[in-house]
Amino acid sequence: MRFFEYEAREIVKRAGIPVTDYGFTTDASEARSIAERIGGPTVIKSQVLTGGRMKAGGVKFADTPEEAEQHAADILQLEINGHQPRGVLVDPKAEVEQEFYAGVVWDGTRKRPVMIFSPVGGIDIEQVAEEQPDKVGRRHFSNILPFGDFEAKEVIASTGVTGSDLNKLVPIVTRLARLFVDNDMTLAEINPLGKLKDGSFVALDAHMDMENEARGRHKKLLKDLGVGDEETRQAREATEFELAGEAVDAASHRGVAGNVTEFDGDLGLVIGAGGGSLTLFDAVRKYGGRPANYCEIGGNPSVEKAKGLAKLVLSKPGVDKIAVMMSIVSNTRVDIVARGVIAACLELGFDPAEKIAIFRIPGAWEEEGFKILEKYGVEYADRSVSMHEAARRAVEKIQGGVTA
Amino acid sequence: MRKDGTFIGVEVDDAVAGDAALAAKLREVCPVDIYSDADGRVDIVEGNLDECVLCRLCLDASPAGTVKVLKLYDNEAVLA
Numbered sequence: 001m002r003f004f005e006y007e008a009r010e011i012v013k014r015a016g017i018p019v020t021d022y023g024f025t026t027d028a029s030e031a032r033s034i035a036e037r038i039g040g041p042t043v044i045k046s047q048v049l050t051g052g053r054m055k056a057g058g059v060k061f062a063d064t065p066e067e068a069e070q071h072a073a074d075i076l077q078l079e080i081n082g083h084q085p086r087g088v089l090v091d092p093k094a095e096v097e098q099e100f101y102a103g104v105v106w107d108g109t110r111k112r113p114v115m116i117f118s119p120v121g122g123i124d125i126e127q128v129a130e131e132q133p134d135k136v137g138r139r140h141f142s143n144i145l146p147f148g149d150f151e152a153k154e155v156i157a158s159t160g161v162t163g164s165d166l167n168k169l170v171p172i173v174t175r176l177a178r179l180f181v182d183n184d185m186t187l188a189e190i191n192p193l194g195k196l197k198d199g200s201f202v203a204l205d206a207h208m209d210m211e212n213e214a215r216g217r218h219k220k221l222l223k224d225l226g227v228g229d230e231e232t233r234q235a236r237e238a239t240e241f242e243l244a245g246e247a248v249d250a251a252s253h254r255g256v257a258g259n260v261t262e263f264d265g266d267l268g269l270v271i272g273a274g275g276g277s278l279t280l281f282d283a284v285r286k287y288g289g290r291p292a293n294y295c296e297i298g299g300n301p302s303v304e305k306a307k308g309l310a311k312l313v314l315s316k317p318g319v320d321k322i323a324v325m326m327s328i329v330s331n332t333r334v335d336i337v338a339r340g341v342i343a344a345c346l347e348l349g350f351d352p353a354e355k356i357a358i359f360r361i362p363g364a365w366e367e368e369g370f371k372i373l374e375k376y377g378v379e380y381a382d383r384s385v386s387m388h389e390a391a392r393r394a395v396e397k398i399q400g401g402v403t404a
Numbered sequence: 405m406r407k408d409g410t411f412i413g414v415e416v417d418d419a420v421a422g423d424a425a426l427a428a429k430l431r432e433v434c435p436v437d438i439y440s441d442a443d444g445r446v447d448i449v450e451g452n453l454d455e456c457v458l459c460r461l462c463l464d465a466s467p468a469g470t471v472k473v474l475k476l477y478d479n480e481a482v483l484a
Binding site: 303304335342368371376 | 436458
């Protein structure tokens with residue numbers, strides 16, 4: 001769940017990291033008041049959950065409060081990449097001597113957070129990593145054990161920062177790392193982290209992304225920030241297809257058959273079980289397949305629910321076949337899912353043997369499930385066929401040839 | 405009385421279909437609402453037949469051989 005910049009700044013501020021004397025408002029005249037309070041040149045920044053603000057005219061500089069009000073009025077009307085601004089952030093135009101980068105991001109491969117620091121800030125860290133790799137320090141750390149200052153110090157020092165700057169940066173980066181863990185973030189980034197003329201450091205911009213499943217653990221923070229339960233804060237609005245997936249899942253309390261994400265491929269996926277969805281999705285792509293969707297099915301859904309999901313995927317324009325694949329199931333019943341996906345084909349007037357590229361769900365009630373699949377001529381696989389091999393076969397079938 | 409879904413069929417012997425106590429019992433035990441109690445008569449809810457989880461509770465609740473669950477995908481094998 002992404003936060004607007006003004007919210008991210010508040011989170012940073014609460015963590016004890018110095019920020020500028022900014023103000024957030026949805027009203028142009030209030031922007032003027034904030035600029036008057038700041039007393040000097042200001043930056044007016046659109047608060048939107050999308051990139052490209054500067055290019056789109058969503059960031060403007062003002063020398064006077066009157067100019068700040070005018071810019072705020074303009075920016076509040078400015079749609080950027082289809083997003084209406086939540087408001088504007090009025091920020092002092094800081095006298096910055098040097099811009100740094102400090103960030104923490106969740107490394108899904110290592111299953112640990114990784115701290116990243118660079119004395120080259122203000123631009124994308126990916127660009128710095130590519131052009132000046134010696135200027136980027138990284139270090140994984142535990143999200144269970146307490147975070148020590150020395151860990152931050154090592155990362156910062158590895159980029160060549162020494163002396164007073166090093167001493168001042170250590171507590172900032174340490175607090176950022178703790179903020180990341182304490183708030184279940186997947187991204188906590190300060191860019192730029194500005195060194196001002198007087199030698200002090202201040203967060204000039206911040207990006208925060210909280211693990212969506214952790215929202216329930218941070219109700220107070222979200223309430224303080226004014227984030228409503230209904231705000232999904234996803235990278236983009238849900239598509240009609242995705243909303244229909246939500247409706248399928250919500251229609252019955254039994255099991256899960258949803259969490260649908262739309263892609264533009266031709267192979268529909270009905271996948272799930274204990275992380276199986278992610279593995280299978282990646283496996284399909286690895287073998288050159290083009291998934292039409294991501295989804296999650298599990299927890300022993302009803303036949304109706306499995307059917308609803310399969311019908312949705314089968315009905316998606318451009319979908320040629322579906323692959324029904326899961327890790328080994330214990331709770332979810334193979335025969336129930338088999339009935340669901342075959343019923344979906346039949347109700348849509350499709351031949352299950354043609355439309356289901358492969359059915360690979362081993363586990364509970366598989367013998368019964370395989371009898372159903374045999375009756376309808378659907379190719380199926382038991383646990384002797386790995387998830388990757390099943391994905392490869394599905395891709396091969398849809399491509400009508402040999403896979404990579 | 406017999407009704408078929410796509411995968412599951414259920415047959416209730418006419419001799420017991422009018423048994424009010426059995427109708428109430430079947431409605432109570434079936435976890436997926438295949439049976440309903442139609443004014444003291446057993447009725448089969450066709451739309452729920454394919455949700456049958458083969459739990460046998462309906463067989464246990466009725467006199468032997470009076471209720472049959474048929475696997476239509478397995479040559480109408482009778483659930484024993």
